[in-house]
Amino acid sequence: MEAPNLLKVALAQIAPVWLDKAATLKKIEDSIKEAASHESELIVFGEGLLPGYPWWLSITHASAWDNKIQKEIHAHYVRNSVQIEKGDLESIQALAKTHSIAVYLGIIERAQDRGGHSLYCSLVYIDRTGEIRSVHRKLQPTYDERLTWSPGDGKGLQVHPLKEFTVGGLNCWENWMPLARTALYGLGEDLHIAVWPGAVRNTENITRMIAQEARSFVISVSSLMRKSDFPAHTPHLDIILKNCPDVLADGGSCIAGPDGKWILEPVAHEEGLIYQTLDFNRVLEERQNFDAVGHYSRPDVLQLKVNRERQESVRFD
Numbered sequence: 001m002e003a004p005n006l007l008k009v010a011l012a013q014i015a016p017v018w019l020d021k022a023a024t025l026k027k028i029e030d031s032i033k034e035a036a037s038h039e040s041e042l043i044v045f046g047e048g049l050l051p052g053y054p055w056w057l058s059i060t061h062a063s064a065w066d067n068k069i070q071k072e073i074h075a076h077y078v079r080n081s082v083q084i085e086k087g088d089l090e091s092i093q094a095l096a097k098t099h100s101i102a103v104y105l106g107i108i109e110r111a112q113d114r115g116g117h118s119l120y121c122s123l124v125y126i127d128r129t130g131e132i133r134s135v136h137r138k139l140q141p142t143y144d145e146r147l148t149w150s151p152g153d154g155k156g157l158q159v160h161p162l163k164e165f166t167v168g169g170l171n172c173w174e175n176w177m178p179l180a181r182t183a184l185y186g187l188g189e190d191l192h193i194a195v196w197p198g199a200v201r202n203t204e205n206i207t208r209m210i211a212q213e214a215r216s217f218v219i220s221v222s223s224l225m226r227k228s229d230f231p232a233h234t235p236h237l238d239i240i241l242k243n244c245p246d247v248l249a250d251g252g253s254c255i256a257g258p259d260g261k262w263i264l265e266p267v268a269h270e271e272g273l274i275y276q277t278l279d280f281n282r283v284l285e286e287r288q289n290f291d292a293v294g295h296y297s298r299p300d301v302l303q304l305k306v307n308r309e310r311q312e313s314v315r316f317d
Contacts, residue, residue: 004164005280007191010035010043010273011264013198013253015224016052020231021080021088024051028105029091035273036099041128042162043273046195046223046253047106047172048121051080053197055225057144059243060236069236074148076235081110081119084135089124097130102162104169104221106195108149109137113312118150123169123195125160134158138171139180155310159187164280165217169193175206181214183306185293190216190258190283198222198249200266212260215286217278224271225249258286 012031017023028050035043047053056062056073064070082088089105096103102125109122121138136156141149157180159168168184168191175181175194184192192210196202203220211218225248230237247269255264255276264276290296 007042007163007165007278007280008038008040008275009219009255009278010038010040010275011219011221011253011255012043012045012273013222013224013251013267014045014049014271015226015229016049018052018055018225018230019076019080019234021051021082024049025088025091029095031273032092032095032099032101032103036095036101038273038275040101040275042102042104042167044104044193044195044219044221045106046221047123047197048108049223050082050105050107051077052108053223053225053249054145054148055244055248056240057147060239062144062147069239072235073240077108077148078110078117078119082107083110083112083116084124084132085112089126089132093126093130093132096126096128100128102126102128102167104167104193104195106171109135111137113310114150115313119148120152121145121149121171122152123156123171123193125158125167125169127160128162133160136169136171139174139177142173153311154183154306154308157183157187157306157308159184159189162191165191165278167191167193169195172196172202175210179304181210182293182304185214186304189214190280191278192216192218194218194220196220196222196252198224198251200250200252200268203252203254204266207254208256208260208262211256211258214292215258215290216283217258217263218256220252220254220266222252223249224251224269258282
């Protein structure tokens with residue numbers, strides 16, 4: 001689109017080929033190509049889509065100590081996680097550059113700067129030139145997620161220019177963290193990306209709340225996951241499926257405008273790409289009466305301090 005104030009976005013509400021990195025990458029690549037054919041300028045994927053959310057934790061005895069079954073499933077998860085430094089995202093970067101489309105992608109990152117064996121739930125932003133501009137590691141994994149994900153840091157609390165918009169994003173329940181949101185507001189965010197493993201119950205209230213608080217557009221993108229989405233080659237599949245519901249993630253992708261009203265109500269049980277065009281002028285209109293870090297703030301009374309250093313266990317001089 002030529003108009004700098006208009007941005008066409010694609011919400012990729014898809015299921016992974018669960019814990020199969022190569023097959024899920026192919027599905028993501030196909031989605032980017034499809035979005036580009038519809039002249040999209042930004043495409044967003046759900047939390048941890050590549051290679052998938054750790055659904056086994058809640059339906060098996062995941063907290064069992066020194067359990068061989070749990071260790072083997074975890075090892076499979078690690079083997080299929082994303083190693084950015086080894087080029088796992090290069091094909092996506094190339095597509096972003098070829099089609100001039102920005103990408104927000106939820107990954108399970110095997111971080112080399114933390115030894116290369118622990119996992120992080122990360123949200124990656126790739127710009128329209130194909131460059132990775134930020135990797136945000138989830139600050140606090142939620143509840144049973146802590147059995148397999150490590151806590152992140154503030155390095156990825158970044159925003160990025162996209163036409164007239166300033167985009168930033170958070171993973172899942174991080175969106176409930178007021179100070180994490182405020183950090184992005186303070187950087188000028190006016191298009192907030194919230195990624196989720198997939199559930200209308202997660203997105204139906206908070207999406208509108210953040211939009212009204214920030215006077216920003218908010219895009220929530222969720223994945224899908226059904227019992228039939230577990231590949232046959234999954235380790236200990238019989239144990240995973242024993243207590244597995246037919247639907248683990250029903251979607252719930254949606255968009256709220258800067259007035260907190262729905263532009264796109266939560267979409268459930270539908271796999272595919274959803275398109276919408278956003279007008280930046282709506283942000284300027286709604287900031288007239290409220291701007292949380294601007295004219296409606298009191299930095300002489302209330303301030304937020306953010307540590308954006310990448311945390312490392314070993315530093316070499």
